[in-house]
Amino acid sequence: xxxxxxxxxxxxxxxxxxxxxxxxxxIQEGEIFGLIGFSGAGKSTLIRxxxxxxxxxxxxVWIDGIELTALNEKExxxxxxxxxxxxxxFNLMRSRTIAQNIAYPLKRRTxxxxxxxxxxxxxxxxxxxxxxxxLVELEDKxxxxxxxxxxxxxQRVAIARALAxxxxxxxxxxxxxxxxxxxxxxxxxxxxQVNQTLxxxxxxxxxxxxxxxxxCDRVGVMEDGEIKELGNxxxxxxxxxxxxxxxxxxxxxxxxxxxxxxxxxxxITVLRPGERMVLLSYNTINxxxxxISQISRDYEVDANIIFGNIEVLQNKPxxxxxxxxxxxxxxxxxxxxxxxAKEVKVEEIETW
Amino acid sequence: MVELLIQIFPNLAKLGDEFVEAIGDTxxxxxxxxxxxxxxxxxxxxxxxVTRKNGILQNRLIYNVLDKAINVIRSIPYxxxxxxxxxxxxxxxxxGIGVKGAIVPLVFGTVPFFARQIxxxxxxxxxxLIEASQAMGSSPWEIIFxxxxxxxxxxxxxxxxxxxxxxxxxxxxxxxxxSGGLGDFAIRYGYQRNMTDxxxxxxxxxLIMVSxxxxxxxxxxxxxxx
Ligand SMILES: Nc1ncnc2c1ncn2[C@@H]1O[C@H](COP(=O)(O)OP(=O)(O)OP(=O)(O)O)[C@@H](O)[C@H]1O
Ligand SMILES: [Mg+2]
Numbered sequence: 001x002x003x004x005x006x007x008x009x010x011x012x013x014x015x016x017x018x019x020x021x022x023x024x025x026x027i028q029e030g031e032i033f034g035l036i037g038f039s040g041a042g043k044s045t046l047i048r049x050x051x052x053x054x055x056x057x058x059x060x061v062w063i064d065g066i067e068l069t070a071l072n073e074k075e076x077x078x079x080x081x082x083x084x085x086x087x088x089x090f091n092l093m094r095s096r097t098i099a100q101n102i103a104y105p106l107k108r109r110t111x112x113x114x115x116x117x118x119x120x121x122x123x124x125x126x127x128x129x130x131x132x133x134x135l136v137e138l139e140d141k142x143x144x145x146x147x148x149x150x151x152x153x154x155q156r157v158a159i160a161r162a163l164a165x166x167x168x169x170x171x172x173x174x175x176x177x178x179x180x181x182x183x184x185x186x187x188x189x190x191x192x193q194v195n196q197t198l199x200x201x202x203x204x205x206x207x208x209x210x211x212x213x214x215x216c217d218r219v220g221v222m223e224d225g226e227i228k229e230l231g232n233x234x235x236x237x238x239x240x241x242x243x244x245x246x247x248x249x250x251x252x253x254x255x256x257x258x259x260x261x262x263x264x265x266x267x268i269t270v271l272r273p274g275e276r277m278v279l280l281s282y283n284t285i286n287x288x289x290x291x292i293s294q295i296s297r298d299y300e301v302d303a304n305i306i307f308g309n310i311e312v313l314q315n316k317p318x319x320x321x322x323x324x325x326x327x328x329x330x331x332x333x334x335x336x337x338x339x340x341a342k343e344v345k346v347e348e349i350e351t352w
Numbered sequence: 353m354v355e356l357l358i359q360i361f362p363n364l365a366k367l368g369d370e371f372v373e374a375i376g377d378t379x380x381x382x383x384x385x386x387x388x389x390x391x392x393x394x395x396x397x398x399x400x401x402v403t404r405k406n407g408i409l410q411n412r413l414i415y416n417v418l419d420k421a422i423n424v425i426r427s428i429p430y431x432x433x434x435x436x437x438x439x440x441x442x443x444x445x446x447x448g449i450g451v452k453g454a455i456v457p458l459v460f461g462t463v464p465f466f467a468r469q470i471x472x473x474x475x476x477x478x479x480x481l482i483e484a485s486q487a488m489g490s491s492p493w494e495i496i497f498x499x500x501x502x503x504x505x506x507x508x509x510x511x512x513x514x515x516x517x518x519x520x521x522x523x524x525x526x527x528x529x530x531s532g533g534l535g536d537f538a539i540r541y542g543y544q545r546n547m548t549d550x551x552x553x554x555x556x557x558x559l560i561m562v563s564x565x566x567x568x569x570x571x572x573x574x575x576x577x578x
Contacts, residue, residue, distance in 0.1 A: 051487055080489035091484035094578055095503050104498070105488040145578035161488075171487075 001201060002027040002050065002169060007059030009045050009225075019045040021225040022059075027203060029168075032195050034212040034233070035205040036248055037222030043205040046222070047171050050203065051083045052076060063169070081105065084162030084200075088174035090154040092146040092161075099142040102129045102160045132160040136190065152183035159190060163198070170194065172204035176211060188214045209252040213237070213313060221245045234313050238283035239345065253309040255279070255320045262351050268306050271351050275326045278336065281345040283318045291342060292323070299335040301327030322349065361549040367541060371550070374537035375557055377451050381523045381533055382561070384451075385458035386516060393463045393515070394508070396422070397470025398496055408482065408492050422464040430461050430522065434529055454523070454531035461522050466515045473507035474500050506577045513569030517562050524558060534558055 002025075009020040019042045027033045037043050048054040049061060052068055061068040068079060092101050106128065109119035120128070133139050136156040146154055155175060162170055172191070176184040192215045195202050206212065212219050212233060219236050221229040221244055229242045240246045250256035258279070262269045271277060280292075296303045307322035325332045336346050358365050396418060402408050403415040425433070434457040438448040441456035477500055485499050501508070527535025534554045542551030 053483060053487060074491075077489040077491060080487060083487070085484070085487040087480060087484060089478075089480055091478065091480040093481060093499065093503055095505060095576065104485070105490075147578055165488075 001029040001064055002203070003060075003062040004046075004049070005060040005062065007046075007049055007056045007061065009042075009049060009054060010057045018225055020049065020056075023225075023227055025220065025227065025230075027201060029201055030195070030199055031217045032192070032202040032204070032215050034216035034219045035203070035222055035227075036207060036209060036212055036219060037205075037244075038207060041222040042225040043207075043222055044173055045225075047173055047203060047205050050169075050171055051080050051085060081165040082167045083169045083171065084159075084165075084167040085171040085173070086155065086158045086162050086175045088177050090146070090151070090158045090178075092154055092157055094146055097143050097145055098138065098149070098157050099129050099133070101146065101157055102132050102164055105161060105164045128164065129160075132163060135163070135194075136160045150183075151179050152186060155179065155183075155187050156190065159187075159194070163194065163200075167200065169201045169203065172202065174206060175204065177206065177208070184211070185214070191215060209248045213252060213311070217314070221248065234283060234316055234318065237313060237318055238281060253311075253320060255307060255309050255322065258307050258322050258349065262349065269351055271324065272326070274329060275324050276332055277322065277324050277349040277351055279347040279349055280321045280323055280339065281319065281347075282343065283313075283316055284343055291339070291344070292321075295335045295338055299327070299331045299338070301325050301331050301335050361553045363541065363547045363550050364553065367547075367550065371537060371553065374532065374534050374554070377531075378520075378523050378533035378535075378558075378561070380451050381454050381458060381526070381531065382516070382519055385455045385462065385523075386519055388455070388459045389462035389466055389515070389519070390512065392459065393466030394470050394501075396463065396467035397474060398500065400467065400471040401474045401500065402492065402496065408486075408495055422467055425460065425464045426468075430525060431528065433457065433461060434526065438529075449530050451532050454526045454529075454533070457529075458519065458522055458526060462515060462519050465518065466511070469511035469515060470508065473504045473511050476507055477503045506573045509569055509572040509576065513565060516565045516569075520558060520561055520565070524554075 004023055004025040007020060007023045007025075008018070011017040011019055023046060035043050035046065045054055049056050050063075052061065056069060059069070063079065063083070066079065068076065071079065093104065096104065103125050106125050107113070107116070107119045108125065109116070109121050113119045129142070130139070133142055136159055138153060138156055138160070141149065141153065141157075146157070149157065158175075170191075175191075176187050179187060188211065191202060191204070194200055195215075204211070204216070216233050218231065219233050220227045221236075221242060223244050229236060229240065229245045236245060237249055240249055258269070269277065292303050292305070295301070302325065304324040304326070305321050306324060308320070310317055310319040312318070325335065339346055364371060400415065400418060403411040403418075405412075405415075407415075428436070437457045437460050438453070441453050442448045444456055445452050447453045481499055481503065482495060485495050490498065523531070523533055524535030524538070527533055527537070527539050530536060534557060538551050538554035541547045542549075542554065
């Protein structure tokens with residue numbers, strides 16, 4: 001439904017900055033697509049090119065078979081009403097109440113727009129706003145001003161406002177980056193609900209892997225204006241290809257700690273002769289810790305789990321275990337072969 | 353009451369009618385030139401904001417011409433500016449003296465100052481808001497009226513108040529060129545005929561006007577800030 005074709009953006013200043021370089025991206029109807037990258041990677045520039053807040057220097061943007069990059073300003077404004085957008089700093093209007101903020105994008109029926117079928121009467125606006133307020137659970141704040149709301153509440157208002165014209169796509173530029181972890185969760189839950197109940201496609205950008213893990217179906221990892229890695233969240237988490245992806249994943253689990261401990265020659269990482277330390281990663285339902293006890297029985301090896309991290313992503317377990325095997329050398333080797341046969345990824349951890 | 357006033361300001365006895373007329377003239381000057389300056393100043397202030405670099409209707413030529421014109425006019429001392437404008441006033445208003453003749457010079461003296469103030473006031477509107485409304489499909493017109501102007505009402509009230517007080521001062525100065533009004537009155541009687549009490553009376557009325565303007569301004573700011 002949304003397609004970026006070879007899209008680039010160069011900012012011309014004292015020196016030219018290639019903020020986005022030749023990005024090709026297709027986003028399916030109804031999915032939640034996440035873009036992650038460090039500051040300056042070009043995420044905001046890319047998401048802003050979807051609704052042409054930023055005009056691409058090159059390339060095309062297509063939504064539902066319409067090439068946005070070929071439209072004039074007036075046609076573009078019409079399309080933008082069907083693309084909601086929320087921001088890190090909410091961007092609500094101080095001079096308007098919550099209800100008035102939400103009503104802002106709705107075209108009012110006025111005497112010069114008497115026969116405009118897209119214009120809303122006062123009554124219709126009132127009902128729509130009430131409905132949206134209920135959706136974001138802020139019915140009691142209709143007549144408050146933004147200054148009286150917390151960050152999370154403000155973002156809920158921004159979401160309601162973005163949904164006012166029943167958009168097909170919702171763009172979220174760091175929508176939770178100014179919020180505490182708990183509020184972040186509640187906003188993510190609301191976004192998921194919006195996606196599932198209203199069928200709205202969501203494109204979000206973030207620098208927190210936790211956000212991706214929480215609600216995204218697919219993820220793109222951005223660095224230096226390019227999408228370096230792209231895929232289903234589960235696949236990318238289970239088997240990251242790029243260093244930057246690994247680094248991001250490392251931020252959400254404690255497994256990376258083991259490498260530090262090894263470096264520091266921590267006691268638990270010191271191996272006795274004949275022992276091997278491995279990192280096991282698995283992401284299928286049939287694999288689980290029982291496999292390890294089974295193997296240790298079958299091959300007469302001891303498996304000492306010194307570190308573990310298991311989480312559930314899209315209802316699938318994603319496990320990472322650091323295990324020290326001890327036993328006969330050939331037995332350990334066979335045990336590892338068996339694990340590999342069961343679709344467990346085995347990585348040797350080099351120790352001193 | 354009248355008796356008491358005449359005791360304090362003895363010359364009011366025979367100049368009373370003329371004094372009241374002078375107050376009326378000053379009020380008229382403030383009202384007409386104020387209204388014209390408000391509309392023109394707001395217009396030019398908005399033009400500056402939307403045509404500046406990265407503005408919603410960026411236009412270097414318009415911005416630069418307007419920007420320079422404002423700077424030039426503002427750098428001319430007001431008395432000289434007034435004299436320079438008298439011919440223009442004759443063309444536009446048919447006269448260069450009296451209340452009617454004072455309006456054009458007052459507007460010229462006020463608009464550049466006010467346009468700058470409006471520009472500064474509107475510039476305070478968060479860039480993110482403009483971006484959000486563009487993302488919602490707002491047209492430049494909507495952004496000007498429904499975002500820029502609406503969001504800056506408290507700031508506009510504040511700068512309008514400052515400018516109005518300034519304008520009261522200018523009307524008094526216009527008196528030097530025979531515009532009528534309290535300034536003229538104070539010069540003619542208080543200064544040239546040494547009726548010091550008439551100078552004081554004029555000053556007091558001007559102070560009252562300034563206070564009323566500030567009261568109204570503060571009330572609007574308080575009611576519109578959220
Ligand atoms: N309007 C602009 N003019 C010039 N350079 C810009 C502009 N906007 C962005 N850039 C540059 O483009 C690059 C990408 O910026 P962008 O805002 O897209 O990054 P980001 O991934 O969103 O980062 P962050 O996480 O900090 O928001 C940066 O080097 C930035 O300095
Ligand atoms: Mg950004």
